Amino acid sequence: MDIIRNNKALMNEIERIAEVAGYLWTKGWAERNGGNISVNVTTLMSDEAKMLPALAPARELVEKVPCLGGNFFYVTGTGKRMRYVAKAPFENGSIIRIAPDGASFEIIAEQPVSPTMEIHSHLMMHNYLRSIGRNTTVVLHTHPTDLIGFSHCKPFLESSKLLTRTLWSMIPEARIVVPKGIGVVPYAIPGTLELARLTIEQLRTHDMLLWEKHGVLAVGDDIIDCFDAIDTMSKSAQIYFNARWAGFEPVGMTDEQLDALVPAFNLPDCY
Numbered sequence: 001m002d003i004i005r006n007n008k009a010l011m012n013e014i015e016r017i018a019e020v021a022g023y024l025w026t027k028g029w030a031e032r033n034g035g036n037i038s039v040n041v042t043t044l045m046s047d048e049a050k051m052l053p054a055l056a057p058a059r060e061l062v063e064k065v066p067c068l069g070g071n072f073f074y075v076t077g078t079g080k081r082m083r084y085v086a087k088a089p090f091e092n093g094s095i096i097r098i099a100p101d102g103a104s105f106e107i108i109a110e111q112p113v114s115p116t117m118e119i120h121s122h123l124m125m126h127n128y129l130r131s132i133g134r135n136t137t138v139v140l141h142t143h144p145t146d147l148i149g150f151s152h153c154k155p156f157l158e159s160s161k162l163l164t165r166t167l168w169s170m171i172p173e174a175r176i177v178v179p180k181g182i183g184v185v186p187y188a189i190p191g192t193l194e195l196a197r198l199t200i201e202q203l204r205t206h207d208m209l210l211w212e213k214h215g216v217l218a219v220g221d222d223i224i225d226c227f228d229a230i231d232t233m234s235k236s237a238q239i240y241f242n243a244r245w246a247g248f249e250p251v252g253m254t255d256e257q258l259d260a261l262v263p264a265f266n267l268p269d270c271y
Helices: 008-026 081-087 120-130 145-150 153-157 159-169 172-177 194-205 223-245 255-259
Strands: 036-040 072-076 095-097 105-107 137-142 181-186 210-212 215-220
Touching: 008 036, 008 072, 008 081, 036 120, 072 120, 072 153, 120 137, 120 194, 137 223, 145 210, 145 215, 145 223, 153 159, 159 172, 159 181, 159 223, 159 255, 172 223, 181 194, 194 210, 210 223, 215 223
Parallel strands: 181 210
Antiparallel strands: 036 072, 036 137, 072 095, 095 105, 137 215, 210 215
């Protein structure tokens, strides 16, 4: 579709999404069709592209997203593998247009690929963040093995502070890259509104969340930055588990060492 393909800014963003999809697969975080991505591309759409006809009937949303009326998103497809999104993003995802009243959406490019089953949850998250004045454009969900492992340990599930301080203490970059820490979302069936609402509660104070026995979700203004945040915390998790496998409890950075990073890097003073 020339209207889309000739839009250099839009295609650059699609290529970056495909790049991250490839990283998720290479990391082992995207088994089968695990994970999903949505990115607000409204500012990258030309006036002509915004007027493209729908490729399939409009689909009603289970909950209105009034703050997203008239917005456009690239969304990975339902049942699609990240390894294929990396190679062919428009065969494994689509661009959707939100109705002006935020009650429904239409697929407009390039093929009528049905969006991820989590589309309602993703849009609710985007809508919430926009409602509090944040122009966050990315919601990224994936399945990092090591971080999911922490969600099988009761003390970490019961305390976001304990989980965050433990991961922060493995390497200084963890606090620098993920300064708000990790929120913990109790288990809920994937794809449900219950999971979406539990997630939104944690998005009030965090940009990265651990879904119990399921995966990780990151929100932000840049798809690469979201990946980097998860990757950094995954490295911390690997250091922790490697120490445990070697037969000792990792000492970690002290509270004083961690807190010294706050003024040094102008970080928010969380936890």
